[in-house]
Amino acid sequence: MDQLFAKSAPEWTPLKDHLLHVASAAQVFARHLNMDDQLAFKGAVLHDIGKAHPRFQKRLKERDSNGNTFRHEITSLLFLSVFPEAEYEALIEMVVGHHKSVRNDAGDKGLLDLEKGYDYEDFHIGKWDEWSPRAFSLLNELGIICSPFNEETARDNLTQSIRFCKRKTKERGYSEWRGVLMGADHFASALINDTEKHLSNAFRIPDLGFFNRTHKLYPLSEKKTHSDKKHTIVVACTGAGKTDFLFKRTQGRVFYTLPFQASINAMYKRLAKDLRDTNPDLDIRILHASSSIVKRKGSEEESVLQSMFGSSIKILTPHQLAAIAFGMKGYEALLLDLKGCDIILDEIHTYTGVSQAIVLKLVEILRSIDCRIHIGTATMPTSLYAKILDLLGDDVCEVKLSDEEMDQFDRHTVHKLQAFDEARPIIEKAIDRHEKVLVVCNLVANAQDVYRSLTEQYPDTDILLLHSRFKRGDRNLKEKELIGLDDEGNPTGQYNTSNRACIVVSTQIVEVSLDISFDVMITECAPIDALIQRFGRVNRKRSQETIGITKPVYVITPPESEREAKPYDLEVLKRTFGVLPDGEILKERHLQQKIDQVFPEIDFLNIEEHAVFKADGSIRIDQLTHRSKSILFELLDIDSVSCITEGDEAAYNDSCFGARLHMEIPTRYFSVKNMRQSLKGNRPFIVPDKAYSFESGLDVKLIRELNFDVNNQML
Secondary structure, eight states, rough: OOOOBBSSSSTTBBBBHHHHHHHHHHHHHHHTTTTTTHHHHHHHHHHHHTOOOOOHHHHHHHOOOOOOOOOOOOHHOOOTGOOOGGGHHHHHHHHHHHOSSSSSSSOOSSSHTTTTTOOHHHHHSSHHHHHHHHHHHHHHHTTTOOOOOOOOHHHHHHHHHHHHHHHHTTTOOOOHHHHHHHHHHHHHHHHHGGGHHHHHTOOOOOOGGGGGGOOOOOOGGGOOOOOOSEEEEEOOOTTTTHHHHHHTTTOEEEEEEOOHHHHHHHHHHHHHHHHHHTTTTTTEEEEOOOEEEEEETTEEEEEEEOOOOTOOOOOOOOOHTTTTHHHHBBBHHHHHTTTTEEEEOOOOOOOOOHHHHHHHHHHHHHHHHHHHEEEEEEEEOOHHHHHHHHHTTTTTTEEEEEOOHHHHHHOOEEEEEGGGGGGHHHHHHHHTTTTTEEEOOHHHHHHHHHHHHHHHOTTTTTEEEEOOSOHHHHHHHHHHHTTOOOOOOOSSSGGGEEEEEEEEOOOOGGGOOOOOOEEEEEEOOOOHHHHHHHHHTOOOOTTTTOOOOOOOEEOOOOOHHHHTTSSSSSHHHHHHHHHHHSSSSSSGGHHHHHHHHHHHSSOOOOTTTTBOOTTOBOOOOBBTTOOOOOOOOHHOOOOOOOEEEEGHHHHHTTSSSOOOOHHHHEEOOOHTSSOBBBBSSSSEEOOGGGEEEEETEGGGGGGGGSSSSSHHHHH
């Protein structure tokens, strides 16, 4: 008799193994959350037992998707009465919605959606007497002692489940049981046979003693972190030791947020290296930027399910954390994972009404689930600071540098330029002096154009382009080359550790966390908060001897039109350019005044109507459902999805989780939404090979059907 499988190629995970993997994870998660671990085990066994149905097995082996919609959750519910009646409700919650919203699913495939269509009950029951014995046998093998029952009983089980769901979706709130099962299922699906090994490290509190180091060059390292206050706000210059201070303020597992994926990669490498001696087998994870976007019948569904529930340290973007505010797919699992943890919101320096409204909503929700919130920034408008304090109340440890301490961080002389062409002789002189030059553009397309121009002009100079739209594997190589250190931290003589002249062209991704230092910067004008972060990449290597020595940064005047100013507001750019000195030192002690001049008040967008967690503490989302389309699509212009090149598609389909990530390219949904979509992994969109190169990354102008390789389309 053929073996029953839960997953198709490349994993071909046997159904029995998958149920055991998910059950092990569900038990560990339930115990951590003080929930019934035996009930969690039962729900995990039940959730996919319906995959024993021959139609599902055929679909796995033959990729058969013709005919009526088959949902294995429905066939799993047929076995409900194997368990005690008192456990039905929790079991149904775990099974019925672990993939779909039970109502208003993006693909109309939720349990209650199917009620409106074909006679799905007969279709899912099929030839019950022929296939159900294998499922009953497997249940017994897994320790669920039961006897086979007839088709009538199976139909009654499904009827009870439907009645429960109809009643439950009239209630507001979220299901913890659904969250536990979703988290366990995703965990086990990513790790497969390594599930047990990784579970042994789940929910482990990291040893962060490494950050107790002190040095007089880093004033925050010498400040006391002990306080009876639960939360933290640190406002200090780049390079003052904010990261160490924030980590010293934590007590438990840590969620660490940074704005950009490149900075997330750098922080991951930094923490993995710094903490490995005191934290053997530390479970530190990155949630890579791509949400999984699925197109169905003209709708999109965004998923933020995370494979590593229970990690000691997780590094992610605020966008990914915002899933809980908007009730996106997987929000219950994320919410449970966050409860009671320490949350570091680092480098909060984007001041659009949208992004700041989201940050404030996150602070509000995180506080309500007993998180300890630690906020670090080099630049925060006073109006935003006041709103955060209002949300956190009196329970905040506030830390700032004195004027005298800030004076030690005056490192830049600012010069204003009218156009990029004025920067060319500056770059020429810097190359002659064997200096390191950083050019920062606001858009990927601009950075690509500047890179091509400079490579033609300086063919014998090392020039590197860095932005968000590279394959992750390629970007890792570029970041490693840029930082100039090998895996052991030894200099490689490239870029950051080179004695030769070099040029790096980049976008905003250099603003945070990449520990690199340049001699000269030419940058397009950006909001003052972003500029200050960019300036932090110049003259970064501080010593007692370099204090008081400045290096030049050149800022190009803002464009004339709103279209050319994107992604920023033109008026903000003009106010920023107006407050900058010209030919003078930028004084750190004067930055707050300049920030408040640029942002005298913030037009905080009212996202209360979109959020499912309301300011009054209520939850406005129906149980067992989630939002199919993230409001973030409409509110933020962000890199939301992944794509892969057509040449990588076969390898992607046949690779494991980690290898797939290296092939993915983050991009905006609207750039690729008309392209074909893979059914594997993060469901990336497929783009032509012609639209990508290792040197320049993804060129969205070349994402066209006519650029696909005809040979690939015929295969």
